[in-house]
Amino acid sequence: MNALADMPQLDLCADFPAIPDGWAYLDTAATSQKPQVVIDAIARGYDRDYATVHRGVYKRSADMTLAYEAARRRVAGFMGAASPDEIVFVRGATEAINLVAYSWAATQLRAGDRILLSALEHHSNIVPWQLVAQRIGVAIDVIPLTDDHRIDLDAMAAMITPAHKLVALAHVSNVVGSVLDGPRAAAIAHSVGAKLLLDGCQAVPRMRVDVQALDCDFYVMSAHKLYGPTGIGVLWARGELLDVMPPWQGGGAMIDRVSFARTSYAPPPGRFEAGTPHIVGALGLHAAIDYVESVGLDAIHAHETALVALTRAALSQINSVTLFGPEDSAGIVSFAIEGVHPHDIGTILDEEGVAIRAGHHCAQPLMELLGVDATARASFGIYNTPADVDRLVKGIQRVTRIFG
Ligand SMILES: Cc1ncc(COP(=O)(O)O)c(C=O)c1O
Numbered sequence: 001m002n003a004l005a006d007m008p009q010l011d012l013c014a015d016f017p018a019i020p021d022g023w024a025y026l027d028t029a030a031t032s033q034k035p036q037v038v039i040d041a042i043a044r045g046y047d048r049d050y051a052t053v054h055r056g057v058y059k060r061s062a063d064m065t066l067a068y069e070a071a072r073r074r075v076a077g078f079m080g081a082a083s084p085d086e087i088v089f090v091r092g093a094t095e096a097i098n099l100v101a102y103s104w105a106a107t108q109l110r111a112g113d114r115i116l117l118s119a120l121e122h123h124s125n126i127v128p129w130q131l132v133a134q135r136i137g138v139a140i141d142v143i144p145l146t147d148d149h150r151i152d153l154d155a156m157a158a159m160i161t162p163a164h165k166l167v168a169l170a171h172v173s174n175v176v177g178s179v180l181d182g183p184r185a186a187a188i189a190h191s192v193g194a195k196l197l198l199d200g201c202q203a204v205p206r207m208r209v210d211v212q213a214l215d216c217d218f219y220v221m222s223a224h225k226l227y228g229p230t231g232i233g234v235l236w237a238r239g240e241l242l243d244v245m246p247p248w249q250g251g252g253a254m255i256d257r258v259s260f261a262r263t264s265y266a267p268p269p270g271r272f273e274a275g276t277p278h279i280v281g282a283l284g285l286h287a288a289i290d291y292v293e294s295v296g297l298d299a300i301h302a303h304e305t306a307l308v309a310l311t312r313a314a315l316s317q318i319n320s321v322t323l324f325g326p327e328d329s330a331g332i333v334s335f336a337i338e339g340v341h342p343h344d345i346g347t348i349l350d351e352e353g354v355a356i357r358a359g360h361h362c363a364q365p366l367m368e369l370l371g372v373d374a375t376a377r378a379s380f381g382i383y384n385t386p387a388d389v390d391r392l393v394k395g396i397q398r399v400t401r402i403f404g
Pocket of ligand 1: 029030091093094095122125170172174199201202222
């Protein structure tokens with residue numbers, strides 16, 4: 001652990017009331033803990049400022065509408081959107097991908113077209129495409145991985161054809177932490193006229209994301225992985241794409257005018273936000289973005305990268321441990337211990353005050369490719385320190401002693 005002295009030190013644990021002293025929370029890829037400023041923003045939203053948005057004529061509601069739309073502008077600035085109108089609030093990344101599948105893909109793709117995914121996608125970035133593909137007779141192709149479990153962009157370049165109309169890839173893998181070269185993926189997709197959707201669930205909390213620099217066409221994320229609340233997420237899409245997308249859910253707020261003869265719809269993003277939205281969730285997301293930006297995405301990225309390096313260096317000393325993913329994975333380390341089921345690893349680590357995830361991580365095709373049913377996964381966040389890595393490594397040493 002000599003690398004400790006060199007590593008950037010963020011020590012933000014005190015900002016997170018749900019992390020008691022001595023507990024190593026290493027399941028941030030599943031969901032992040034919340035800083036007090038986010039909890040306070042949510043509490044204020046309910047206990048002081050609460051009212052509906054977009055409809056009330058009274059001041060409280062008008063103020064809440066301003067706060068809700070300020071959150072949209074904050075997200076737009078955070079992601080590099082050209083306009084807040086390109087930001088659609090949804091329940092989370094899963095809903096964002098389903099929205100693109102049912103509104104864009106289901107109307108723009110034709111029988112015989114193809115969709116390109118990768119072998120490491122989360123089920124949320126597989127199943128919505130399968131559902132739509134079955135409906136309209138579209139085929140799905142799968143980009144293989146490199147030996148160190150990155151999406152193989154050389155293979156992508158070799159296999160893409162003009163029949164591919166959409167490529168949907170994880171910006172950062174939730175299992176092995178590999179980081180996609182987004183601009184290169186976009187250049188390959190665009191070379192045949194395909195659109196690129198990036199699943200940014202694991203990237204947004206870990207690195208600076210600018211959708212213009214990435215040159216993608218759709219970008220999705222969930223607030224709860226970015227130190228914000230559950231129940232709210234974001235679809236960003238280029239304005240000209242949103243303009244041609246029909247509504248996918250009907251209800252209040254998404255309309256222009258309703259009659260039994262003919263209903264017309266609101267322009268984006270309202271067209272895609274049927275019903276009363278997660279008002280206070282938007283305030284929480286706004287506070288979460290303020291918080292991560294006050295720390296700095298570059299500092300967060302450097303910190304988590306150093307924790308990963310420390311973890312990989314220590315675990316590679318243990319003979320029975322297999323590490324998955326590339327050396328420079330972003331904040332996420334998946335591993336196996338010979339002869340020990342990941343659930344047993346997770347249970348023993350829990351006794352040691354270390355919370356990891358054990359399972360297929362909603363990526364069963366990737367498990368198949370790795371030749372395992374499940375992995376153990378340690379995923380870092382803004383609040384983790386080298387002491388957490390130390391605790392993890394000691395816990396794993398205990399697992400290996402117990403299982404001989
Ligand atoms: C890469 C990736 N994509 C999609 C999702 C789905 O996110 P949510 O469940 O918040 O919709 C997750 C969550 O684990 C994820 O890690």
